[in-house]
Structure formats: C-alpha cells, structure tokens
Amino acid sequence: MPVYKDKNIKKKEKWYFEVELGLDENGKRKRYRERGFRTKKEAEEAMIKAKRNFMEGTYTDTKNLTYQELFNQWINTKKDISEATKELYLTYFRIHLNPGIGSYKLNKLSPFIIQRFINTLYDKNLSSSSVKRIYSVVRSSLQYAVRMQLLSTNFADSIEKPKENTMKEVKVWSTSEVKQFISSIEGASRYAIAYKLAVYTGMRQGEILGLRWKDINFEKSYLTVQQKLTHKGKIESGAKNKGSMRNISLNKYIIEELLKHKEIIELEKVDNQNHYQDNNLVVCTEIGTPCHPRNLLRLLYSHIEQSGVSRIKFHDLRHTHASLLLLADVNIKIISERLGHASIRITLDTYAHLLPNMQKEAIKKLDTLFGE
Known part of the structure; x- marks a missing residue:
C-alpha cells in the first residue's frame, strides 16, 4: 500500500504517501x-490527485519547486500589468532576485532568508523606492504560491517591510535656466517640441x-493623454x-x-x-x-551642454514644470x-522640499484674514 503511517507517534500529522512516477532521464525509478x-x-486523496496530475501531464513536484520556477509561473499570470512593468519585474529578477533567492526550494524559504535578501539590496546602495518595489515583487509572487497552496504562509509578510524615502530630491531648472535652454534650442532641433512639451505640460517622456x-x-487649447511609447519603442494604449x-x-x-511643428511635419510627409x-505622431x-527614447535623451544632453544650463534628466523637465507651477502659487490639486x-499625496511627497515657504505664506494669509 502506498499510504503509510508515520512511525514517529509524537507527530500529530501521522500519514504520508509515496508513489512511483515512472523513470527519470537516467532510467531510475x-x-x-x-x-x-x-x-x-x-x-489517499492527495495521492490520487498526484497520480492523476502526473497522468495528465500537469504534475509539479512541489517539494523541489524553486523560487525561480515559481517566479516564472507567477509572471505569466500577470495579465493586468503593462509591458513596461513586466519588463521591469523581469529585470529585477535577472539582476537581483534570481542570484539572491532563485535557487532556493520553496519549502526551504523562511522569513530569515527573505529578510537577509532584502538587506543585501541596501548593501548594493539601491534607492529605497527600488528596494520597496523588489520587495513587492517577492511578496506578490509568494502570495501567488499561497493561493496555489504551494505555501501555507507568505514569508514576506513577516519581515521588516522596506520604507520608501518620501523626501525625494529632484533636480529642477530655475526660471532663468528654462528661458536660456528654450532660447538655445529654437531652430536647433526638430525634436525641440518634445522638450518644450515636457517643460510646459509636465508630461512624461513616453506620453x-x-x-x-x-x-x-x-x-x-488642451490635449488628451491616451497612449504612450515604451522604452523599447513600442506604442502602447492607455497610461x-x-x-x-x-x-x-x-x-x-x-x-x-x-x-509651427505641424507645418514641418506636413512638409516632411510630402518630401x-x-x-x-x-502614425499621426507629434514627435x-x-x-x-516613433522617435526612440534613447535618441531623445542623447540630444537633450547635447542641447544642455550647448546651452550652458545645469545637467538634468528628461524626467526632470517634468519636475521643472511642477516647480514653475508651485512658484506661480498654483493649487497643489491642479498640479x-x-x-x-x-x-495628491504623491505630489506633496515628491515636491515637499520645494515648498519651504508654504507655512510662512500660510501665516501671512492668516494674519491678513484677521487684520493683524
């Protein structure tokens, strides 16, 4: 009989089963x-299920299932995330997760091992936001294992959860630098419109x-954000x-x-x-x-060098737009x-360091309200 009673009578869980599942690649049972x-x-019920799964080709040796195999199964179920997010998760797996915990069997994982892995990410000097995102991937994938009854508990829930530093330091241009840069790119590049849109609308590069x-x-006088270009140069609807x-x-x-830019595009269509x-694209x-994101970034650095303003990233043009609105005393909800x-919390957390005078201004307005 393939069902046995455990000889260790002290155990509360006394029964186990053992079945043969054919021969391995070396001809051994x-x-x-x-x-x-x-x-x-x-x-007996678990044994019958294991045999049936083996006969149907859906059997998985969960005893020897590694985190790497679990991650591959989990990522294939993530149909509700964008292609860019999926690529980010795969990058995290390739660079950090697989070398760190990929070879561990699920039944050998523990809160201690997960905590130790997270600690190594800090040792690599990753940003707090990156550590938090990688932790979220680990937690989500282990939660999938719990749902699939591969694990009884999610070990990631038991560790010290990474906290993102909400006081993000962002680089922005001053008003004079914006004027200097915009003036220098006039007529210097067909992609000048992209940089102008970033500064004057705060749109993301992909948008x-x-x-x-x-x-x-x-x-x-308005535009609607309805699609974006991914970092791989692929048009993706949605945001x-x-x-x-x-x-x-x-x-x-x-x-x-x-x-003005539209006139240039119309001439190029004829030529x-x-x-x-x-593709009806503006840029x-x-x-x-489509213009590849890397090409746009290389040109930006070239224009920055020629204009003499401080070096910033493309995404910092978006931050610059926000800072200009804050200087103009625009309501934070509108921004x-x-x-x-x-x-709004994200906006406040991101630009809190740009608002050192908000309390002073609030007190001044309060004094004015009461005629003091």
Whole structure:
C-alpha cells in the first residue's frame, strides 16, 4: 500500500504517501513522497490527485519547486500589468532576485532568508523606492504560491517591510535656466517640441512620444493623454495609471509652437511620401516613425551642454514644470491633476522640499484674514 503511517507517534500529522512516477532521464525509478496528513483518508486523496496530475501531464513536484520556477509561473499570470512593468519585474529578477533567492526550494524559504535578501539590496546602495518595489515583487509572487497552496504562509509578510524615502530630491531648472535652454534650442532641433512639451505640460517622456495630433484640441487649447511609447519603442494604449489618462490645458506659447511643428511635419510627409509611415505622431522621425527614447535623451544632453544650463534628466523637465507651477502659487490639486499622479499625496511627497515657504505664506494669509 502506498499510504503509510508515520512511525514517529509524537507527530500529530501521522500519514504520508509515496508513489512511483515512472523513470527519470537516467532510467531510475522516480518516487514522490509527501508527508503531513492527519488521516489516512487525506493521504489517499492527495495521492490520487498526484497520480492523476502526473497522468495528465500537469504534475509539479512541489517539494523541489524553486523560487525561480515559481517566479516564472507567477509572471505569466500577470495579465493586468503593462509591458513596461513586466519588463521591469523581469529585470529585477535577472539582476537581483534570481542570484539572491532563485535557487532556493520553496519549502526551504523562511522569513530569515527573505529578510537577509532584502538587506543585501541596501548593501548594493539601491534607492529605497527600488528596494520597496523588489520587495513587492517577492511578496506578490509568494502570495501567488499561497493561493496555489504551494505555501501555507507568505514569508514576506513577516519581515521588516522596506520604507520608501518620501523626501525625494529632484533636480529642477530655475526660471532663468528654462528661458536660456528654450532660447538655445529654437531652430536647433526638430525634436525641440518634445522638450518644450515636457517643460510646459509636465508630461512624461513616453506620453510625449506617444502623443498624436488627433489628441490635441487646438480650438479649446488642451490635449488628451491616451497612449504612450515604451522604452523599447513600442506604442502602447492607455497610461501609467488611471489618473494618467487626463486632459492638460495648453498655454498660448505651446499652442503656437505645436502649430509651427505641424507645418514641418506636413512638409516632411510630402518630401518623403513614397516611404512615409503616418502614425499621426507629434514627435516622430522624418519618415513618421516613433522617435526612440534613447535618441531623445542623447540630444537633450547635447542641447544642455550647448546651452550652458545645469545637467538634468528628461524626467526632470517634468519636475521643472511642477516647480514653475508651485512658484506661480498654483493649487497643489491642479498640479497633481496635470502631472497625472494617482493621488495628491504623491505630489506633496515628491515636491515637499520645494515648498519651504508654504507655512510662512500660510501665516501671512492668516494674519491678513484677521487684520493683524
């Protein structure tokens, strides 16, 4: 009989089963044993299920399942995340998770091992936000294992959870630097419109590169963010989050710049009509294809060097837009909506260090209110 009673009578879980599952690659008999059953009936039912799964080709030796195998199964179930997010998770796995805990069998994992792994991420000087995201991947994948009854508990829930440093330091240009940079790129690059959109709308790079002419309402002076270009140069409908799908009002200057740029695009369509690919994109190559994000970044650094302003990243143009709005005393809720943040809290956490005078201004207004 393949169901046995454990000889150690001190154990509360007294039954186990052992079955043969054919031959391995060396011609030896392959046996599978599973312990921990309180009754003989439970052991028999589990044995029958294991045999059936093996016959149907769906058998998984959960006893020897590694975290690497679990991650691969879990990531394939994530249909609700964007391609960019999936690529980020795979990068985390390749660089950090697989070398750290990939070879561990699930039944050998523990809170101690997970905590030790998280500690190594800090040793690598990763940012607090990166550590928190990697922890979230570990937790989510182990939660999947719990749902699939591969684990009885999620070990990631028992450790000291990483905390993201909410006081994010962001680099921004001053008003004079913005004027200096904008002046220097006039007529210097066909992609100048991309940098102007970043400064004057606060759009993300992918949103700018995915912007279409049909997304702009010139009559009512606003644009709608409806799609983006991924870092791999692929157009993807939708946005980063629900709040990212938004309308952004445009000032007179950027409207005029967009109309000038549209004239250039129309001329290029005529000049390259035999091989022009009309994707209706605002920012595109001379033949209408999407502009690769890396090319846009390389050109930005070149323009920065030529203009003499401080070196910042493309994403910092978005931060610069937010800082200009704060200087203009625009309501933080409006700023959050323009940036497409999921909540005002994110906006406040990101730009808190740019608001050192908010309390002083509040007190002044309070004094004015009471006539003091």
